[in-house]
Amino acid sequence: MNLADVMDEVATVMSGLTRINVHAVPPGSITPPAGIVGYPDSIDFDQTYGRGVDQITDLSIWVVTGKVTDKTARDRVAAWSAGSGPESIKARMQAHTWISCDDLTVTAVTFSTVDIGGQEWLAAEFVATVTGPGRA
């Protein structure tokens, strides 16, 4: 399992969302609404014998939706963070047939604001657990 391949595939899945600028790596600048595939906390090797299974723990997937005072931004992040529905990031990740890994599960989402160019933007961070073969 290769981290770059996983990050690229996550970005591909996210690009199916409505009106989103997706980055497969943290970019130098963004234009909201944007999705950014960040780095995980760790890659935990040797979950089974013989290099059978590795696990990526807490892969970060950020979205920046719009100005924090904008109702449209709230509605957008609500749809993206919903547990189901056509704009649900968790549902999309869960429905996808993964090639770069065996399984990717979005386990949580947290909300915050980020300062971009002196403006407060509404953001959400999804975290995912990824498992895949250790030898491939």
Next chain:
Amino acid sequence: MAVVKSTRTVVIVDGNDISEFCSESGPERGSNSEDVTTYGRNAEVYAGTLLTGAFSASGWYDDDETDGPRAVLDPLVGQTVTIQYRPEGTGSGLPQWTFDAVITKYAESAPVAGHRTWSLETQPSDEWDDTPQS
């Protein structure tokens, strides 16, 4: 002399290498004992009798329909099969236990927040062969 990482462990059940699905395994060799204390002793005296054994394994479920743990192990429940256990991996001269065992239980567990897992319990039968790998 050096420590050995568990990840080198190789487990072969009925000719199927299930190592890449294993995260735990536990072979045990033991002996029963018999009280042979006679009159005039100040302490109990014991002697070894028949050898005993135990073996279990567990790990991560995999949906491989040919080599996955369910595909390999579930059909073996109730059967006596040969198990090869290689604590330092596969290689000429490396240690190995070879023994027959009845597969007494294959189980799966599905915690809602985690990955599906499997476990295997066996009842070893007869003596274990500890001839190193050829």
